[in-house]
Amino acid sequence: MLSARNKKFLHAILLTGAEYDTVQKILETIGSLESAWRATASELESAGVGRERAEAIAGVQKSLDPDDEMRKLVGQMIALVARDDPEFPKELLEIPSPPFTLYIKGRLTTRKPRLAVVGTRKATIYGKQACEKIIHDLADKTDLEIVSGLAQGIDTEAHRHALKNNLKTIGVLGSGIDRQSFFPYENWNLAEEIIRKGGAVISEYPPGTPALKHHFPARNRIISGLALATLVVEAPEKSGALITANFALEQGRDVLAIPGQMFSLNALGVHRLIQSGAKLVTSADDIIDELGLERKSISQKAETLLTDQKEKIILSILAEPQSVDDIKLKAGLTTPEIVSCLTLLELKGFIRPMGQNKFQRVS
Known part of the structure; x- marks a missing residue:
């Protein structure tokens, strides 16, 4: 796993304009990101890094402070997640050439x-x-x-x-x-x-x-x-x-x-x-x-789509057929409130009439 120390050197190298291929080459030939950051341009070239990129990395080593750059990320509320961090999406580890890092807001x-x-x-x-x-x-x-x-x-x-x-x-x-x-x-x-x-x-x-x-x-x-x-x-x-x-x-x-x-x-x-x-x-x-996605249950749909608390209360009561009087006793709502909510819930497809003036939640 990339240590916090190595992560800051990876970030510094990427800030020079280096991209996936350069980082891959560094890891294959030099092994250590810290060593690559401290290497001269000629040493980087010898390791297979292109001249322009090698000079770019070596040219900012004195002016670019990796610790300062990491603090800037924190100030911008940007998370830096490396490939071997537990927060890195596992799905990306399954693809060819997964990114070495993700910058996340x-x-x-x-x-x-x-x-x-x-x-x-x-x-x-x-x-x-x-x-x-x-x-x-x-x-x-x-x-x-x-x-x-x-x-x-x-x-x-x-x-x-x-x-x-x-x-x-x-x-x-x-x-x-x-x-x-x-x-x-x-x-x-x-x-x-x-x-x-x-x-x-x-x-x-x-x-x-x-x-x-x-x-x-x-x-x-x-x-x-x-x-x-x-x-x-x-x-x-x-x-x-x-x-x-x-x-x-x-x-x-x-x-x-x-x-x-x-x-x-x-x-x-x-x-x-x-x-x-x-x-x-x-x-x-x-x-x-x-x-093969799992379909939402009625209760999950209600949590997403219903904003009226009275509708949610009534829906929770209707696992079994209930009359307006039954609902009134259990919900503590007035008859007009219940009738209004039942009408809206039926229009939205959450309940159905069951006969004998009773209603039940759609399964």
Whole structure:
């Protein structure tokens, strides 16, 4: 396991712009991150680190204090989780080339199943509506987390509808997660809402790292790696969403796809996935059945969807058929309150009439 001491040297090396391949080379040839941090440029080159990167690491050794940089992370409320830390997502350890570190703002839970939802940045009305419908119905029937890339288009829709339906969501960036380097900047407020509502924003890149083109394919392996399956909503023939789907296949994860409109360019990539064996999805039930997800009980649905305390009290009483008078005795509510709540609970699908003016909770 990386000690706190080694972790700070890893962070310092990453701050020089070093990425996965450089760290891998250092660990294979030098072995110690501390030794690599203290090495000269020529020593790093001899170990197989490219000249430009070797000079970058050696060039900041006197001006960059690893301890100060770790304190800055704390000040920014950013957690640095290394690959062998117990908090590191176990799902990522199962994929080829898992990231050495994750920079995390918020809570990255490990208890719930996750679904990656990805698609084009140029989402159509159809794609947005499909994304909204699927996530709404998933939230109604099961308890999972939504993973996406916080990009414009389908990613944004996935995060927003997860939040709207009280699902935790995780945004994976191709930049640093600090405000200055966050990309796309238009989604900064969305990222803050994700964190505020119990989700997380993560990146394998340290604060201050700009969004470079090659970061996004690398980022996509984390999106698919965190999830049981990847759902592609809309994707043209050349799309980052298809890269994510390919990573999912390489990682042994399921790929799901919502069919598009016949004449839409945004359907070409999705239809190619379906022709290649991706599971065709037209409802939340398709996803639940394909992944074997546990369906919510009525009490779990009520906890998520009901905000009125009187409705919750009445629902808890209706495990067996009860009349209005029965409920009045047990709940301590007035008849008008009970009748109003029963009407709303029936409309919401939580209870059903049983005859003889009695009602029972739907099982």
